[in-house]
Amino acid sequence: MANYDEILNWYQTFTPNPEQRKNWYGSVAETYDRVRPKYDRAFLARALAVAEVPQHGRILEIGCGPGTAxxxxxxxxxxxxxxxxSLEACEIARQHVAAYANVEIINTNFEEWEPENRSFDAILAATSWHWVAPDHKHLKVAFVLKDRGALVLLWNSAMQPPSHIFAHLAEVIEGDLPTFATFKDRDTELSEIRVFATIAIESGLFVNLIEEYRSHQVDYSIDDYLQLLTTYSPWIALAPERRRELLESLRILLAQKCGDLIPLAYVSIFHVASKR
Structure with missing residues (x-):
């Protein structure tokens, strides 16, 4: 993602069809819930503290997926x-929060959702803001936020193996997945993700942008890493048979290079901006 136009229309790379976009992750919802990294509780609490969300405050979450945050x-x-x-993701999210009366999960997208005179202390999007259609989204967020409310953009970057391992993977996938075959260091990830917050500020509706991040390293089994790949949009967009072929090639390669476990790194980032 190199420029504003690519950022604003990111999802159209995979599906310009609004109906397809609604259920893009439906087929991988259970896998997404199992293998995507969670959001560190302390980091999330820090974001909400920076946003000055009051205790028991009201939060609108955009694109909650299977309820990760x-x-x-x-x-x-x-x-x-x-x-x-996504109905499939909704059902998983509802199972996760069934014991909590303070949560309402609605099967719709932000574009079609009607506020019905409700207002919120914060609007939060957890690795989902890039899927919201750019037309008027900042205006709608500002309209729904209370005075002094905050937009909170929370992200987990794509999980990557070390560069020397990634280079071998890239040789296998670059013909089919050129955008996924480029290794991104931490600064590149931060710079690309920061664009979304910059655009929000440039809308003139938000001020006082604050950014914080934390770096993480974890070990995945090869099976879990390959399952993780199937939850990323470039992989979802592949023809099923070709996806299976690439995954099998990667399985063989990773077994040779990594043994049982593959080390992965990613960055958690939040951007908080106050309603003007």
């Missing part, structure tokens, strides 16, 4: 309205 928000005692267009 929603569970923590529920446990922290916030009142949450979570929007998710």
């Amino acid at each position: 929603t569970r923590s928000l529920a446990q922290m005692g916030y009142y949450v309205v979570a929007l998710e267009p």
Whole structure:
């Protein structure tokens, strides 16, 4: 993602069809829930503290997926309205928060959702803001936020093996997945993700942008790493047979290079901006 136009229309790389976009992750919702990294509870709490969300405040979550961040928000005692267009992801999220009366999960997207005179202390998008259609989204967020409310953009970057391992993987996938075959260091990840927050500030509706990040390293089994890959959009967009072929090639390669476990790194980032 090299420029504003690519950022604003990111999802159209994979599907310009609004109906397809609503259920893009539907087929991998269970896998997504199992292998995608969670959001560190302390880091999420820090983001909400920076956003000055009051205790038991009202949060609108955009694109909650299978409830990756929603569970923590529920446990922290916030009142949450979570929007998710994928029915499969909605059902998983509802299971995760079934014990919490302070959470409402609605099967819709932000574009079609009607506020019905509701307002919120914060609007949070956890690795989902790039899927919201750019037309008027900042205006709608500002409209729904209370005075002094905050937009909170929370991200986990794509998980990557070390560069020397990634180079071998890239040789296998670059013909089919050129955008996924480029290794990104931490500074590149931060710079690309920061563009979304910069665009929000440039809308003139938000001020006082604050950014914080934390770096993580974890070990995955080869099976879990290959399953993780299937939850990333470039892989979802592949023809099923070709995806299976590439994954099998990677399985053989990783067994040779890594043994049983593959080390992965990623960055958690938040951007908080206050309503003007």
